Structure formats: structure tokens, C-alpha cells
Amino acid sequence: MAEKPRLRVPSEAKKGDIIQIKTLMSHPMETGYRKDETGKPIPREIINSFVCTFNGHEVFRADLEPAISANPYFEFTVKVEDSGTFAFAWVDDNGTVTTAEQSIAVS
Amino acid sequence: MSSLTRRSALLLGAGMSFTLVAVDDGIATPAEANAEIAKFTGGKATEGGKIAIDLPEIAENGNTVPLAIKVDSPMTADDYVSEIRVVGDANPNAGIVRFHLTPMSGRAEAATRIRLGGTGTVTVLAKTSTGKLYAERKVVKVTVGGCGG
Numbered sequence: 217m218a219e220k221p222r223l224r225v226p227s228e229a230k231k232g233d234i235i236q237i238k239t240l241m242s243h244p245m246e247t248g249y250r251k252d253e254t255g256k257p258i259p260r261e262i263i264n265s266f267v268c269t270f271n272g273h274e275v276f277r278a279d280l281e282p283a284i285s286a287n288p289y290f291e292f293t294v295k296v297e298d299s300g301t302f303a304f305a306w307v308d309d310n311g312t313v314t315t316a317e318q319s320i321a322v323s
Numbered sequence: 324m325s326s327l328t329r330r331s332a333l334l335l336g337a338g339m340s341f342t343l344v345a346v347d348d349g350i351a352t353p354a355e356a357n358a359e360i361a362k363f364t365g366g367k368a369t370e371g372g373k374i375a376i377d378l379p380e381i382a383e384n385g386n387t388v389p390l391a392i393k394v395d396s397p398m399t400a401d402d403y404v405s406e407i408r409v410v411g412d413a414n415p416n417a418g419i420v421r422f423h424l425t426p427m428s429g430r431a432e433a434a435t436r437i438r439l440g441g442t443g444t445v446t447v448l449a450k451t452s453t454g455k456l457y458a459e460r461k462v463v464k465v466t467v468g469g470c471g472g
Binding site: 270273274276277279280284286290 | 386387388391398411414415416418419420421422423424425426427428429430432433434435436437438439469
């Protein structure tokens with residue numbers, strides 16, 4: 217599960233452009249409603265929060281519930297005015313945080 | 324076979340169907356979805372025609388149903404969609420996801436993939452920074468549910 221999240225962020229853009237970002241994180245998103253072969257409930261373990269910041273400012277956040285599919289995928293837009301760095305963070309029920317970064321050159 | 328036995332059999336049948344309903348209690352009812360919607364709107368009226376929901380009419384696999392949302396908004400610092408809430412009545416929990424947007428979002432759009440336990444209604448709500456509330460719903464038929472069991 218230490219797989220790296222997959223990001224699609226344009227490497228460059230013009231000032232004022234609205235760019236699209238796509239992210240995919242490997243995670244089973246165990247709902248807590250399933251049972252194993254012996255009939256024991258499998259405990260819930262999901263990513264419950266996803267945040268994207270740009271140069272330290274939050275631009276997009278999602279609160280996830282068990283109804284989000286395994287390997288949570290998000291697509292959203294950001295209006296870029298300056299060059300900078302997007303930082304992404306996924307937090308799961310155990311408090312484990314997975315992060316990723318991607319910079320963009322804005323001209 | 325006496326009529327009494329037949330009646331018992333009927334009662335047993337009725338009991339069984341009742342049990343089936345009881346086993347189904349893991350699914351959020353429209354009432355639970357409505358409660359989740361009311362939590363978001365605070366009971367205030369919502370405006371229609373502002374949200375475009377892209378969801379398949381028939382989802383063959385409820386484990387991963389693509390959902391894309393677009394809200395009609397200028398997305399300026401003074402007037403932007405700050406929150407989008409997705410609620411369904413076919414899953415154990417009515418809540419599905421919540422998105423927080425900012426004026427930096429540029430457009431009020433988001434997409435993800437959701438689980439749907441069965442055929443039901445998905446409601447998308449949006450709140451603007453100016454205090455407006457929008458709502459739109461879509462019925463999705465699910466061939467194979469996505470909540471395991």
C-alpha cells in the first residue's frame with residue numbers, strides 16, 4: 217500500500233488559466249459493512265480526508281465517506297495566477313497521511 | 324392439511340418477508356437521506372437548475388460509479404460555491420462525499436467515483452458564499468450493488 221499516489225497536473229500554464237487536476241490514490245476503502253469468510257465483520261478503514269493546497273492555500277478539500285470507491289479518484293479545477301507548488305494529502309482512519317507534490321510554471 | 328395449518332403457513336410467509344425487510348435495515352432510507360439533506364440546508368428552500376449531475380442512468384457495477392458535478396457559479400471572491408454535498412438513499416450511510424471549494428477553484432466542478440448499494444436517488448446540494456442553496460437529484464439504476472455483504 218506504500219504505492220505512490222498518481223497525479224495529473226499540467227507542468228505549465230498561462231496566468232489566469234483554469235487548470236484541471238486529477239488524482240488517484242491506492243486504497244481499499246474498506247467500508248466496515250463487509251464480512252470475511254468466517255462471518256466476522258471487517259473493520260472500516262477508509263481515507264476520510266483529501267486536501268489540495270497551492271503555495272500553502274487550500275484550494276480543494278474532500279471529506280470522504282465509505283461510499284467513495286476503492287482507490288479514491290478526484291478531479292477538480294484550480295485557477296492559477298503564479299508559479300508554485302501543489303501539495304496533496306490523503307488521511308486515513310488510522311491517521312496515516314500520504315502526501316505528494318507537483319509544481320507548475322505559470323507565465 | 325387443515326385451514327389452520329394453511330393460515331400458519333401464511334403467517335410464516337408474512338413473518339419471513341418481515342424478516343427480509345429487517346435484514347435490509349443496513350440501507351439508508353429516503354428519510355435518512357432527507358435528514359442528511361436537512362443538515363446541509365438547515366431546512367431552508369433550495370434552488371433548482373443550477374447543478375448539472377453527470378451520473379449514468381444505469382450502473383452495471385455499483386462498486387465504482389463515475390460522478391461529475393458542475394455548478395453554475397461565477398466563482399469570484401465575492402460569490403463562489405463553497406461546499407458541495409452528495410447524499411444517497413441506497414447505501415448503509417446516506418452521506419457519500421463533501422467537497423470544499425474556494426474562489427481559487429476557478430470553476431465549481433468536481434468529479435469522483437462512488438459506490439451505490441442499489442437503485443436509488445443521488446442528491447447533490449451546493450452552498451454559495453452568498454448563502455444560496457442549490458439542489459438537484461438523479462435516479463441511478465444499479466445492476467450489481469457495491470457495498471458487499
